[in-house]
Structures are given as structure tokens and as C-alpha cells.
Amino acid sequence: MNKNTIAERILDFLKDFPPFDALTYEQLITISSQVKVLYVEPNHFVFKQGTSIKDEFYVVKNGAIGVYHENKLVDQCDEGDIFGLRALIRKDQYFLDAKAIEESIVYSISSTLLQDIIISNPKANQFIMASFATNTRNPYAKDDKGTLLGNLEFLKPDVSGFTEAQSAIYSKNPICCTPETSIKEASLIMKEHNVGSIVITKNQKPIGIITDKDLRNQIATGIHHIDEPVTTIMSSPVLSFPPTITVAEAQIATLKHQISHLCITEDGTDQSKIIGMLSEHDIIVVHGNNPAVLIKEIKRAKTAKSLKYIREKAQTLLKNYLDQSLPMVFTANIISAINDAVTKQVIELSIIQLNQKPPAKFAWLAIGSQGRKEQLLMTDQDNALVFSDKNLHESDIETARAYFLKLANTINDQLHHIGFDYCPANMMARNPDWCLTLTEWKAKFNNWITQPTQEKILLCNIFFDYNLVYGNKKLVYKMSNSIFKSIEQYEIFLNFLALNALKNPPPLSFFRQFLVEDSGEHKDQFDIKKRAIMPLVDAARLLILSHHVKEFNSTIARYKKLQELEPQNADLYDACINAFKILLRFRANQGLKHKDSGQFVDVKSLSKSDRLKLKGCFKPVKDIQTLMQVRFKLSQIM
């Protein structure tokens, strides 16, 4: 063989990176000697979303290529990273942009080589399969980076129980019809069973399939008439797989053949009896990346253990949402809905466990961040319980109290077990201070409002953000009313609240007066919760209370309502909403990254753009604090 210096040089580079590391020298030299080398200037595209695929995939030689979805960076490919493979296997358009972040040299490798060499090599193929099943570029990468539009759980076999080898769950009653059936009849059968596909069988063997798409493309367009037999428009032969098909195989098959339905037959060929149907939807559901599925699972869960598992899946969901930059309000609502559903299920299971019906009407309240629906990460549980004392004698009240304390104890324990830590300040319903009758709560609130102390103001900040999770709505409504009655009688309370809200001014600037904690475990870290998030939360609560509005618990909803009530300040409130969203996302990301509450940010670890982003959030915090200072005449009090 003649010497090929350039190919050898390329080989020398590729051989260190998967899947190439699994190939032989001969295979590698075959690939290397057919590489095309691209030089990509910064901000120039390798491919663009919506363009038809080129018959090649890419390996970054030097530089960095960003993969973008709707102009948002979803993945950054550095030296040795592969991109453009997914579209190639899916065989349709690119749905991402690939753009050079810095000047880059990229090797392009033809799809023929992929087919002939890489797919045929078991180890290399395994890498490709795993990277599809997991949606990660490199499933072996330690830091799990590069989730491509990661809707699907990154495979951690030990944690989630999902592995690519897991058998796919297919529906066991495929809807079938005979070849003589007319298209119209077949459509009616599909409608009746509410399915998107129908299999045409002969002697129980699948000979073809019709999907919604075929009806759209062949019938609605007028190409064929609905009275023609199904055989005229069916896709044939069908792709069939054995019942042992794994999730990864199924996913590969749907991507590779661009089909949404797989037939499951007894022996995996179309010459045996059809026993099931696996749709793309089923595959997604298996991965549990769908909140509706999670909530359904929660309702079916019978043990704390299974609830814990579901809650962990929700955490993955959160990560994916953050990765995909979905709107923060949407994300927060979904996560809250899941948290609420888990709590509800825990309450119901606990009542069953006590084997005794509640002796009075009661309501379980989420307080603090969960009450505001702003709890994204698994933080502490903050909750309270109110029960009705209407028409109850004193002795009955004590019996009821004993019951509810016992119930609360069980619930708090179960929640703890699921992963919501006990509140260190014991602000939980099992604490007799926070498990009260309606009358007692009213009295307590009135006391806080009319005789405010530092401590009581802090309690107000937590308890006034309650939200009904389970139980009687009316009780909660009455509690809210009592708060406003008390405030009306004692307006100066709002000034105290305002004073407290100003206690934590935001840093003026990141670079000059950046306020980091100066002692303790979090020395030299920035307390994003105390310095930026809580001031916005506190301001929203105070301002909305001053308008005597209680229905709005979430900070964003409060600012939106405030925009309505005070159009003259709409811009400021809008800025607060934006800042709040950014901060919340920031904290959630930090929390996921460091597996903690995300409260403390290591300033040094922030990228420049993150610093600028954070810095931009401080201005509205400062402005809203100035507004409060003026409105509540705080300069006089201070």
C-alpha cells in the first residue's frame, strides 16, 4: 500500500476517540483516507436547521462547534466530539444548527463509511446506540455533558433502573384488520380504538400498516379514495421485531427507518403472529419524561419508596426543562404540580395508614417557597395544618388535635423519606405550633400583625405565602380574610414588613462591591437566595398585601397583578419578573450542578456571561427596594 501521510495523521487523531477507538487500523485508515477537512470560521455554519442533511457526519479536530436549537446553545462539541450523526440516522432534515464558536477545523466523514464500518463493529455500534438511547453525545463521558435536547433520562443504570437494555413496553392488543377492509372501515376502527395506526394482517401475520400519516398523505390529499382497500395505501412489508426488543433498539429503529410504529411479532419476523405494537410514544413514555405520566404514576403509587423514585424522575425532568430553556413559569408550575401531587398522595396514604377518618375538616398548607410554587429543587419541607373547630367542644378539639398531630407526624416522616428534608426550624405541621384550629390561626396572625417583632415578621414572610395542597378550601379562605382584617386595623404592620424587606440590599455590582458571605461554611460565596431572590419575593408579598389581595401566591403572579394595579410602575414590575425568572433558573441550575439547594454561588466559578446576567438582576432589586422605601416612608422609621 502506498504511503498516505495525511490519512495517517488523521488516523492518529481519530484513534483516541470513541467510536473510532474500537476500530482496527485497517478500518481507521479506510475512514481517514476518505475524510474531508473543513475550515469553519467563527459564527459560520456547518449545517443549518431545516436544511436537508448532507450525507456525512462530523468530528471536531480543532476549535469548538456549538449545536443550537432555536438559537440557544444546547451542546458544545470540542476536540474529538462527534456531531450531525442523529440527523444522518434519522434521514431527514437537520433540526439543529451547528455553528463554530471559535475557528474550527472539522473532519467530515461520509455516511457510507458509518454504515459499512462503524455500525458493523459491535463495540462502535454499541457506542452509537447508547448515544442515541440516551440522547447524549458520549454516554461514557463522566460529567454527563452534552445532552442533545435531552428529553430522555441520562442512563444511570444503578440509579434510575433504566438501561438501554430494558425491554420496551409495547401495547399487547394491536388493532388489526384484514386486507379486504376498506380504508374507510379501517379509519373507523382506528377512531373507535383511538389509535394512530392499524396493522393489516393475513392469518394473523402482519403484511402492512397504515398510520395517521398515511391517511393524511394518501387520502386527505385525494390521491386515493376511502372506498379502496387498505392494501392500496398500506406500508408494506412491515418492520417487525421480537418481544424482547429493548428501548434502545426500538429507538434506533424508529430513528433509522423514520417510522413511528414497530410491529412486535412472536419470532421477530413478519412471518409469525403479531402480538403487539410499539409506538414512538410508548418509547417516550417508558423514559418517563412526561409530567402527565409522572402524575399518573404518583396517583398509582402505594408506597413512599415508589413516590421517592417518581420524585427523583421529576428532578431529571427539571434538568431537561432547564436545559431546554423552557419558560420558567411553566417549569415551576410543572414541578410544583408534581410536588403537590406527591404530597397529596402521601396525605391520602397516611390517612389510610392511620385507619381512622379525620374527625374534622382540615387543610394541609404548603408554606414558604412551596406555597409560592417556586420550589424547584428538593428543598426542605415547610408546611402547616389548619382544622375546623366549628361546632366542636373543647374536649373534641383536643381529640381532633391529637389526631391531626399524629397524622402530620406520619406525613412529615413520609415526605422526609421521599426526599423532602425536615425543616431545620421545625416549621412543619407536626409541630403543635403549626397544627392549629382556624380560630387559633386567626388569633396567631392577629398577634403577629398587631404586635410585630423581628421574629414574628419573619414568620409572616413564611406563613403568609401559604397554599392549599390538600383539604378544605373554605378554611384557607377564612384564614386569608382574617389577615386582611388585622392589617386593616393595623396598617403600620406593612411598614414593619417593608423595613424587613430592605434588610438585604443587593450587591451594587459584581466587580466592585460584590457582597459575598464573609464567614462560615459559605465564606466567599454569594448568597443568591438572601441577596437577590428573597428581596424580590418579600417586596412582592408586601406590595400585594398592601393592595389587600391574597389569591396570588407566586411571586411572578403577584408582580403581574401589581402591574395591573399600578400601571405607572408596570415597567419596574416587569423588570422584577424577568430578574426573578433568571435568578430562579440560575439557582436551580446551581443546585442541580452542586446537588444542593443552589443557595450559595461561588462567584469565581461563574462565567463572564453569567456574571453579567446576574448583575443585570440587581438593578430591579435595588429599584423595588427604593420604591418600598419611599412608599412606606421608611426613612422616617429607620
Place this chain on the structure above:
Amino acid sequence: MCWFKSKTYPEFWNSYANSFHKKYSLEDTRFVVFDTETTGLNPKQDRLLSIGTVTIINFQIDVADQLECYIKQKHFNTKTVEIHGILKEGSLHKIEEKEAIKQFLKHIEGAILVAHHVHFDVAMINEALKRLGLPKLKNKTVDTGTLYRKTKYIKTDKHYSLDDLCNKFNITMHDRHTASGDAYLTAILFLKLCALLKAKNKRLTLRDVLRRY
């Protein structure tokens, strides 16, 4: 000798000579980036040791479309061995000069030649052609040294070595002083220079690239 009669040339030359009629644009032109290793710097006395090429079409280097050949030597200059590392015998598969030229001509049919200090490499090839009784190369040529001066609007005749420019453009050097290695580096350099020129002139044409100043 019938000097007034048109000379008859071998078939491989005719095929080569007839390949230059099409008009190409910058995108569909086949650029053959090449480099030669020689026994010395005097085209008249020194000989080709090896030729290495790589091809660029539509700003992509096509590694599959390349030529790398080593030439059997009668004339040998021991002084330059330390630069190019090609020994008179050695283990590399070597071919006769005529065969190398034949392969090279076939390879550069219809192409534009690109090299760093292209005149030297073209002169070396032309001398080899002369030894075979053939006319000079007919390809249009681009010199990456000149192209670099174009990006800078430098009018001086200062010479920039391939090393200088690779350093300047952050091109990792490897296989330096092998014909193919240098051809590859020159190809990367050519892509970067074209990108720079395109940034300056959105409607960059082949003519602009071919212009000598």
C-alpha cells in the same frame, strides 16, 4: 529533425494539455495544493524526491483525492537528507521520475495549482518535464505567500515561510518537510486565507484569488 512540425507528445501529456478549457468559479474549481521535496534549491541541478498533494473543492479538503509519491534517485545530495529525511534507498515505495510526473499530470488535470512559494515547485516540475522532453505546466497557479500579502494589502516582497504563516494562523504543524504534510498545511493555510479574503470581499471571485498582487 523536423522542428517546424508539431511535436508529438505521449498520450498522458495530451490528455493533460486538453483539460484546461472549462471556466470555473471559486466554488467548483478543483485546487490541487502541492509541495515537492527536492535534493536542493537549484531547479537546474537538483532533483525531485517526492511530490505530495491534497485537493480542495468548494473549500473542503478532500483527503481521498490526493497523491503522494517518492521518486527513485540517481542524483543525490546528502546535504539535504537532514531536512527531508528521504534516503536514497530507504524503505519507502519509490517510482521512476517519469512515472511520478505521469501520475502528477493525471492528478492535476483541469486544476489550479496551489503551493507555498509556488514558483519553486513549478520550476522543479518543469525541469522534470523538460528532461522528459515535454513542455511546461499549463495550470494556473496560486501562491499562498502572495495570497497572504493580499489579505494584508502588503505590497513589499518580504517572504513569509510556511512556518511563519502556520504560526501566525495557529495551524498545528506536523509532518513538516514531507511533501504531503506540507501540502496539507498549505491547504489549511489556503482555506484560512480565502476565508479572510471573503470576509473583506463578500463577492470574492476566482480572478481575485489568481491575481498576483
